[in-house]
Amino acid sequence: xxxxxxxxxxxxxxxxxxxxxxxxxxxxxxxxxxxxxxxxxxxxxxxxxxxxxxxxxxxxxxxxxxxxxxxxxxxxxxxxxxxxxxxxxxxxxxxxxxxxxxxxxxxxxxxxxxxxxxxxxxxxxxxxxxxxxxxxxxxx
Amino acid sequence: xxxxxxxxxxxxxxxxxxxxxxxxxxxxxxxxxxxxxxxxxxxxxxxxxxxxxxxxxxxxxxxxxxxxxxxxxxxxxxxxxxxxxxxxxxxxxxxxxxxxxxxxxxxxxxxxxxxxxxxxxxxxxxxxxxxxxxxxxxxxxxxxxxxxxxxxxxxxxxxxxxxxxx
Numbered sequence: 602x603x604x605x606x607x608x609x610x611x612x613x614x615x616x617x618x619x620x621x622x623x624x625x626x627x628x629x630x631x632x633x634x635x636x637x638x639x640x641x642x643x644x645x646x647x648x649x650x651x652x653x654x655x656x657x658x659x660x661x662x663x664x665x666x667x668x669x670x671x672x673x674x675x676x677x678x679x680x681x682x683x684x685x686x687x688x689x690x691x692x693x694x695x696x697x698x699x700x701x702x703x704x705x706x707x708x709x710x711x712x713x714x715x716x717x718x719x720x721x722x723x724x725x726x727x728x729x730x731x732x733x734x735x736x737x738x739x740x741x
Numbered sequence: 742x743x744x745x746x747x748x749x750x751x752x753x754x755x756x757x758x759x760x761x762x763x764x765x766x767x768x769x770x771x772x773x774x775x776x777x778x779x780x781x782x783x784x785x786x787x788x789x790x791x792x793x794x795x796x797x798x799x800x801x802x803x804x805x806x807x808x809x810x811x812x813x814x815x816x817x818x819x820x821x822x823x824x825x826x827x828x829x830x831x832x833x834x835x836x837x838x839x840x841x842x843x844x845x846x847x848x849x850x851x852x853x854x855x856x857x858x859x860x861x862x863x864x865x866x867x868x869x870x871x872x873x874x875x876x877x878x879x880x881x882x883x884x885x886x887x888x889x890x891x892x893x894x895x896x897x898x899x900x901x902x903x904x905x906x907x
Contacts, residue, residue, distance in 0.1 A: 638860070642878055660864050663865065674776045675780065688854075692848075698840075703857055727846030
């Protein structure tokens, strides 16, 4: 870690916060990514359009980022079966928990929600544990 | 202004705001380095060559959005009308919440991808990203709806909106 990556992390975080503020103060909706995606999978009446537009913006922002900095999006490592399993775990887990890194980790903690603090502590601890097992476990 | 549909309608304006918010969100993720799974895994590798910089993403994001949530608390309604989706805070720590967070954490630790960066990565055209996102949507589809007494997976927890997906 150096000052540059620290400033980028803070600045990037502030942009994420700005996106949360826009959606909250203008539309009255919470920028929880897993909740928005789930609303597309289990479409609730009248709430499909803005969610689809948010996802389009999310991917569009990725294109813009890559146009500005070609390596803005890193290589996704791991075998396809591992990624498929990881994807199912992320989808299932975030819907059981009712939030992900954005919904609980950013929005929920910003509101001082105890549930979000517990959820964030749990998924961070388990993720760190899994990385430890994969990288430093006996099997390696 | 036309009441429903059309260019100046609240519906259209909300969609434009959502589009901009989504783009701003993924630009933030990209600037912060969250779109690099290797960097995310290095952040999670607390007992290895730990890269703590991503903790500052949360500091920056929470710092700005905490102000927005406080502000929203003083408003009657959002700028484009309607109601705020977050009505009240629940404090019930349920097994569903903790087990779900643990399952999510396992998937995050295996891949270095959480939902936002995963969707953003589709812009890079990697097959691996597409496989992850399709699997993630499948995992969402197989999640059972919350029981009636469970704090709504949508509204109260800061994901989705008031009528959530029940």
